[in-house]
Amino acid sequence: MASITRTVTYGKQAISFDVKFRPRTTLDIAVQPDRSVLVTAPEKADLDIVDRRVKEKARWILKQQQFFNQFEPRTPPRQYVSGETHLYLGRQYRLKVHSAEHRSVKLIGRYIHIHTPTPQDTDAVRQLLDTWYLNHAKKKQQERLDTCFQHFAPLGYTQPTLMIRSLQKRWGSLTPTGNLLINRELIRAPRRCIDYVIIHELCHLKHPDHSNQFYEFLSSMLPDWETRKLKLEQL
Numbered sequence: 685m686a687s688i689t690r691t692v693t694y695g696k697q698a699i700s701f702d703v704k705f706r707p708r709t710t711l712d713i714a715v716q717p718d719r720s721v722l723v724t725a726p727e728k729a730d731l732d733i734v735d736r737r738v739k740e741k742a743r744w745i746l747k748q749q750q751f752f753n754q755f756e757p758r759t760p761p762r763q764y765v766s767g768e769t770h771l772y773l774g775r776q777y778r779l780k781v782h783s784a785e786h787r788s789v790k791l792i793g794r795y796i797h798i799h800t801p802t803p804q805d806t807d808a809v810r811q812l813l814d815t816w817y818l819n820h821a822k823k824k825q826q827e828r829l830d831t832c833f834q835h836f837a838p839l840g841y842t843q844p845t846l847m848i849r850s851l852q853k854r855w856g857s858l859t860p861t862g863n864l865l866i867n868r869e870l871i872r873a874p875r876r877c878i879d880y881v882i883i884h885e886l887c888h889l890k891h892p893d894h895s896n897q898f899y900e901f902l903s904s905m906l907p908d909w910e911t912r913k914l915k916l917e918q919l
């Protein structure tokens with residue numbers, strides 16, 4: 685089921701959130717331990733009303749985010765200021781934060797340009813960049829899954845549904861219900877490492893465990909998986 689990402693402002697703060705539409709009559713707002721905001725809305729909900737409800741709960745959302753903030757290990761802390769480098773698909777890009785009337789994030793050359801009315805507000809910059817990463821993760825990872833799955837489709841398997849998630853200890857995970865969870869940070873890794881994670885998880889369609897048969901199957905699908913894994917661990 686698709687979700688969309690939106691942003692509202694509360695004072696000087698930008699609040700980004702994902703909206704999922706479900707067959708239900710009420711709207712629910714939740715702040716998750718990774719500080720992301722998830723809105724579950726009725727299928728035909730008006731987006732203006734969704735935005736308004738998020739704004740009404742903005743104080744509570746920011747409080748919840750602050751609460752989860754204290755558990756966040758920050759090594760090294762990202763500053764979200766001009767000059768700082770961030771990884772995207774394995775390449776370093778330099779951040780350039782500009783003052784502008786409208787918010788936008790654009791990757792041009794070796795730079796990620798962030799336009800915001802509040803360039804000093806690093807939380808707002810972080811939120812904009814997080815949303816940008818998440819949107820690109822959804823698009824790119826779906827592309828990679830579609831490509832990688834081409835090797836599995838002839839074997840009769842059903843393509844799992846991609847879900848980008850904040851996973852604490854794993855890059856990916858295949859659920860028994862046919863969902864492929866991919867760590868939202870994986871979009872920072874090179875494409876060959878992304879493909880390794882996806883193919884590893886797809887091999888679990890045949891072998892749910894990490895038995896010898898699993899690794900034999902993985903090696904047949906991706907002979908150089910070990911060098912890709914090593915590269916990923918060195919990120």
Ligand SMILES: [Zn+2]
Nearest residue numbers: 884885888894
């Ligand atoms: Zn595994």
